[in-house]
Amino acid sequence: MTLFIGGIKSGKSKNAEMHILEKTQEKPIYLATNEFFDAEMHKRVEKHKEQRAEQFITREEPLELLTVIQESNKPVLVECVSMWINNMLYHKRSEEEIMHQLKQITELDKEVVFVINDVSCSLVAADKLSRTFVDINGRVAQYLAQECDAVYNTIAGISVQIK
Secondary structure: OOOEEEEEOOOOOHHHHHHHHOOOOOOOOEOOOOOOOOOOOHHHHHHHHHHHHOOOOOEEEEOHHHHHHHHHHOOOOEEEEHHHHHHHHHOOOOOHHHHHHHHHHHHHOOOOEEEEOOOOOOOOOOOOOHHHHHHHHHHHHHHHHHHOOEEEEEEEOEEEEEE
16 A cells, blocks of 8 residues: 655645556556535546546545445545545544544455645634544544555655655
8 A cells, every 4th residue: 555645736746647547557546535615626527537538447436436446346545535524524424433444444455545635734724524534534643654554745746655
């Protein structure tokens, strides 16, 4: 398992895509976690789908990552864990549920590449929900970094292996 972490628009997703494509001869699963909350986001997602259509099999699943990964017989790129955390909180899922699902995933013998936003350098959020998200995202990033075989930090499109 591999983790790509970086800020928003750092290039981590693109580099994670190249990484998984280089490691496999078969077409991997692109596990898209985004939920469509507005028209602009839907337009962005459609553009990204078109860009990767030939190289990936896209599966959209905003909550049950474990199910998709368990059922897959191909490498899986999870894009992105931070959006998944957002979805889980939006749907009133607890941190315990989030961590339990991740623990089950990391115990699988599967090729999985995770992408997560690094929100650790931001200001302390003004509202409770945002602080909860930042705290959980940070703990999830630490857990995945511990469990993954390789970890890449991405800044300005450059990914550096830190584990």
